[in-house]
Amino acid sequence: MKKSLKEGQILPEFIADSIAKHQHKTNIGAHQIFLGQVRADLIDEKEVVAIEYTAHEEMAEQIIHEIREETFEKFDLTCMHIYHSLGRVEKGQICLFVFVSSGHRRAANEAIVHLVEAIKERVPIFGKEILEDGSHVWKQNTSLS
């Protein structure tokens, strides 16, 4: 099974490489990419400087695998890549990279929305928001976040 959880931030170079690797797959006509970035929220007037991610790794990989399979079944996709950070990711750095490709735009457009929502809702990943004074709060996903 392909692993989706990666230690640390997802580097822009890694994303660029991923895009480059698809140039020989000439049946693809459309790519969609979603990037999640750590936002410097203000919580009680203190800035979030980083998020420390942990996960139930075995379960998270298994659920991401299930989400992949169901998304392939639902949409006419050529390929799909999902990466999520573990450990500390600083504000401004990328923590989620979802990449889908298809023959035509509609499948890729719809699949990316489905994937990102499913990942946020169903994958047991936990986020500790580290504030500028060293204290922390626990992040919780809602339908907006």
Next chain:
Amino acid sequence: MDHKINIVYFGQIAEGTGKQSEMIEAKELHNKSVREFLNQQYPGIDQYAFTIAVDNKISEICDPENTREIAVLPPFAGG
């Protein structure tokens, strides 16, 4: 030998219990739900939101003698 179950805690729940995991005797879950057991061990834990996974499947139902792991999962925050 008596069957043992590994309970794993994450995020703010691990912070509250002060541990990442612990082994318990399966018989501690006889005639008791996982939530009841947790409340007994950690009074006040029910103030926190959490989901339970039994052997990697989200479920409140656990057959203690055939369970390897129980995970106590706080709200998800991926992305």
